[in-house]
Amino acid sequence: MYSKILVPISAKNLEIRARAVLLHALALNPETNKILLLYVTEPISGLVGGQSHAQLKREQEEEGRVFLHTAINTIGERSFAVRIEEGTVAETIVRVAHEEKSDLIIMFTDGRDSLQDALLGSITERVLRLSDIALLAIRH
Secondary structure (H helix, E strand, O other), X not given: OOOOEEEEOOOOOHHHHHHHHHHHHHHHOOOHHHEEEEEEEOOOOOOOXXXXXXXXXXXXXXXXXXXXXHHHHXXXXXXXXXXXXXXXXXXXXXXXXXXXXXXEEEEEOOOOOOHXXXXXXXXXXXXXXXXXOOEEEEOO
């Protein structure tokens, strides 16, 4: 059994992806307080300052809370630890996994979706290259 599982949640095909990864996470550790759901927001440009920056940050965090709540509801009302972070997705996932002392990251993958993925690799591939933490890639 894994002691702390990190599950990054993205908005793309949210219900399908969230259900798949959360069911696997629960199978590996049924204690929901040992599963951390992470939503990563895009970095806000340094050109945006003051109240506009604060407003954009609040809007992104609210969007993240909605996505996390929707993800949790795909498997019924449960209480998971959640975290919303701003940053580059793959790097932020690895950083949070280390900060939280996670021993497993579970991510959904459906292969390459775009030219950028073909050139740079998918987010899952980037996390695999950047991290020394076990990664379980779920394909649906």
